[in-house]
Amino acid sequence: MANTCRTEIHLHANQSTIDWFEKLTQNFDTDDYIGQFSSKGNNLIDKIGSKWLIRYDWGREDEHEYFLSFESAWYPPNEMVKNMVAQLQQHDPHAWANGRYWDENFSPIGIFQCNSPEMWDIAETDVEVDWDNEYYWDEEVEPAFEELEL
Numbered sequence: 001m002a003n004t005c006r007t008e009i010h011l012h013a014n015q016s017t018i019d020w021f022e023k024l025t026q027n028f029d030t031d032d033y034i035g036q037f038s039s040k041g042n043n044l045i046d047k048i049g050s051k052w053l054i055r056y057d058w059g060r061e062d063e064h065e066y067f068l069s070f071e072s073a074w075y076p077p078n079e080m081v082k083n084m085v086a087q088l089q090q091h092d093p094h095a096w097a098n099g100r101y102w103d104e105n106f107s108p109i110g111i112f113q114c115n116s117p118e119m120w121d122i123a124e125t126d127v128e129v130d131w132d133n134e135y136y137w138d139e140e141v142e143p144a145f146e147e148l149e150l
Contacts, residue, residue, distance in 0.1 A: 003073055003074065003103075003104070004071055004072075004073065004103065004104045005050065005071065005072050005074060005075060005076055005101055005102070005103045006056065006070070006071055006101060006102055006103075007069065007070050007071075007072060007076040007077060007099060007100075008067070008068075008069045008099045008100050008101070009067070009068040009069070009070070009081055009084075009097055009098075009099040010061070010065055010066075010067055010097060010098050010099055011065065011066045011067075011068070011084060011085075011088060011095070011096075011097050012064060012065055012095060012096050012098070013064065013091070013092040013094070013095035013096075014091075014092045014094075014095075015063040015064060016091065016092075017088055017091040017092040017095055018060070018063065018065065021066055021084075021088060022060055022066060024036070025058070028055070029055065030053055030054055030055045033053070033055060033080065034047065034048055034053060034080070036087075037080045037083040037087070038079070038080060038083065039079050039083060045074075045075075047079065047080075048072075048079050048080040049072075049075055049077045049078040049079035049080060049081075050072035050073050050074055050075045050076065050077045051072070051073035051074050051075075052072060052073045053071070053072045053073075053077055053080070054070065054071045054072070055069075055070055056069040056070055056071050057069035076101040076110075076112070078112070078114075078120060081097050081099075081112070081114055081120075082114055082117040082120060083117070084097060085097050085114045085115075085116060085117060086116070086117045096113065096114060096115045096116075097112075097113070097114045098111070098112065098113040098114070099111070099112055100112070100145055102141070106126065106127040106128075106144075107126040107127070107128075108124040108125060108126050109124060109125060109126070109127055109141065109144060109145060109148075110122050110123060110124030110125070110148065111123050111124075111145065111148045111150065112150075113150050121150045122150075123148040123149055123150050124148070125144055125147070125148060127140055127141055127144045129141060
């Protein structure tokens with residue numbers, strides 16, 4: 001796996017829980033996400049699942065969904081996602097998360113679903129893209145994501 005991994009996370013819950021999450025995180029920077037949603041551990045890999053983390057994008061998708069995107073080192077921040085779901089489930093027991101991740105060389109790309117901190121499912125593959133193809137994302141990467149199933 002290359003050094004940089006992008007992770008897109010979709011958090012799903014009832015409206016009041018997404019309202020709570022949006023209000024909680026509205027002024028968060030990367031360190032705040034780490035502080036709020038990390039596990040105990042000796043290093044960031046133990047705490048959030050990756051070596052480092054940078055918030056990339058975020059926002060409310062609709063009344064029941066919130067979107068987050070992070071760049072991280074080596075791996076997606078799976079421990080952090082599990083902890084987000086755990087905190088969401090304190091407000092809505094049916095809250096869950098899903099998303100996808102890819103490293104900078106698309107080796108691997110993957111999808112995930114987290115129904116609880118104990119239920120983390122992933123599917124992943126490698127994509128050898130033709131870097132000369134200006135439409136490599138649409139013609140090579142996106143179809144590979146679509147073929148993955150949990």
